[in-house]
Structure formats: C-alpha cells, structure tokens
Amino acid sequence: MKKIGYFILAAAVLAALAAGVSATHESWEEKEYGILLAFDDYSADTWEQAFDLFDRYGVRATFFVNAAGPTEFCAEAEKRGHEIGFHTKSHVKLTDVSKEEFYEEAIAPIETFRKQGYAMTSFAYPYGEYEDWMNVELLKYYDTVRGAWHYKGYTKDGIRGSFVESMSIDNIHYETDEQFRRAMRENLEDLVKCDEGTVVSMFSHAIEEGDWCISPRRLEILFEEADRLDIKFYTFRELQG
Numbered sequence: 001m002k003k004i005g006y007f008i009l010a011a012a013v014l015a016a017l018a019a020g021v022s023a024t025h026e027s028w029e030e031k032e033y034g035i036l037l038a039f040d041d042y043s044a045d046t047w048e049q050a051f052d053l054f055d056r057y058g059v060r061a062t063f064f065v066n067a068a069g070p071t072e073f074c075a076e077a078e079k080r081g082h083e084i085g086f087h088t089k090s091h092v093k094l095t096d097v098s099k100e101e102f103y104e105e106a107i108a109p110i111e112t113f114r115k116q117g118y119a120m121t122s123f124a125y126p127y128g129e130y131e132d133w134m135n136v137e138l139l140k141y142y143d144t145v146r147g148a149w150h151y152k153g154y155t156k157d158g159i160r161g162s163f164v165e166s167m168s169i170d171n172i173h174y175e176t177d178e179q180f181r182r183a184m185r186e187n188l189e190d191l192v193k194c195d196e197g198t199v200v201s202m203f204s205h206a207i208e209e210g211d212w213c214i215s216p217r218r219l220e221i222l223f224e225e226a227d228r229l230d231i232k233f234y235t236f237r238e239l240q241g
C-alpha cells in the first residue's frame with residue numbers, strides 16, 4: 001500500500017512539473033484564509049500615502065489602473081510587492097463600445113506594460129459591467145478577470161484562468177466607522193466558516209474620505225479585523241502561480 005501511495009504522489013509531482021507548475025507554492029499556504037484586496041481607477045497620490053500603512057500590516061494589494069502605460073506609481077508599487085493590474089485605458093463601460101474599441105481599451109495597452117517588465121496578468125471590469133464573451137476573450141490575455149458585484153469565496157487554485165467576483169468596500173456603503181467594523185467582522189467571520197484556504201476579493205478606489213473611496217481609518221479597521229482572524233492578504237498574481 002505504501003508503495004502505491006508513494007507512486008501516486010511521485011506521479012502527481014511529475015505531472016505538476018511537466019505542466020510547469022511548482023509542486024510547492026512559495027508565496028502561500030494552502031490552508032490560510034485570504035483577501036484579494038484591490039483598488040481601481042487611478043489615485044496614485046492617495047495610494048502612495050497609504051504605502052506605509054500597508055507595510056505596517058504586511059498587506060500586499062492589487063492596483064487596477066486606468067493608464068496607457070506604466071507610471072512612476074506603478075514602479076514604486078511593484079517595488080513594494082504590490083501588483084499592477086489593468087482596468088482599461090480610459091475607464092469605458094465595455095458593454096457600450098464596439099469590439100474594436102474593446103480591444104483598444106482592454107487588451108492592446110498591456111503590451112506597453114509588458115515591454116517594460118510588468119506581468120499584467122489581472123484585469124478588472126470598469127463598473128463591473130461585462131458580457132460572457134468578454135471573459136472568454138480577456139482570459140486569452142490575462143490569468144484572472146475581476147468583477148465588482150458580489151462577496152464570494154474561491155479556492156486559491158481557482159483564481160488562475162477564472163472570472164472572480166469582488167465586493168465594494170467603499171465608504172458610501174457604511175454610515176460610520178463602527179458600522180464598517182461590524183460589517184467587516186461579519187464578512188470575515190463568514191469567510192473562516194468556509195473550507196480552509198478560501199479567499200475573497202474586496203475592492204475600493206481612492207484611499208481618502210469620499211463616497212466611492214475608502215478612508216485610511218477604515219482600511220486600517222479592515223487590516224485589524226483580518227489580523228484578528230489570521231486572514232492574509234494576497235495579490236491576484238500571487239495566487240496565479
């Protein structure tokens with residue numbers, strides 16, 4: 001019996017190696033719960049001001065940018081271990097444009113990023129609006145495509161090659177910081193009732209006061225609540241490996 005078990009394990013390792021997948025994951029533990037935290041659009045100044053806050057809690061996030069090519073912010077963010085993802089060149093609603101414009105907005109610009117060393121393997125839909133064929137098309141170019149409507153759990157090995165839903169944690173949804181804390185606590189307590197290793201995706205925009213932003217204080221509340229339950233933060237790219 002032992003021999004058969006060993007053979008199966010060895011075969012699995014060989015299959016993984018043949019597929020170009022490492023048998024062990026360097027950046028994540030299978031059993032750790034996680035949050036894929038993201039910030040959309042482009043708010044380099046407020047994002048940079050939060051870099052130290054991220055570092056204090058060991059948080060790595062994904063910034064889905066609207067840009068024609070990499071900026072100084074992109075370089076600094078990746079240097080600090082964050083990920084740059086794409087959010088179209090000019091934040092168009094992709095369901096409203098022609099197929100040519102879809103390509104120009106969502107796919108063509110990533111070549112400029114890739115030539116300058118950015119992997120650009122993650123994409124988020126502006127306004128969360130899409131049609132099913134777009135997922136198929138985008139996943140030819142990206143490893144993960146992210147939505148913007150729901151709180152949903154995923155297994156870590158389900159992030160690559162997939163559409164992933166995400167929940168907005170913008171200020172507008174919560175009247176007070178205390179209400180925000182209670183909501184995050186509930187969400188995260190639900191998460192740790194799921195199978196071990198489940199991850200969820202959450203997103204906001206600028207890190208400041210304002211309806212469609214998250215205040216630095218609330219961001220810290222999220223970090224505190226995650227820390228309390230031993231939930232880690234991941235970039236999308238970390239789970240695509």
Ligand SMILES: [Zn+2]
Pocket residue numbers: 040041087091125126127
């Ligand atoms: Zn957006």
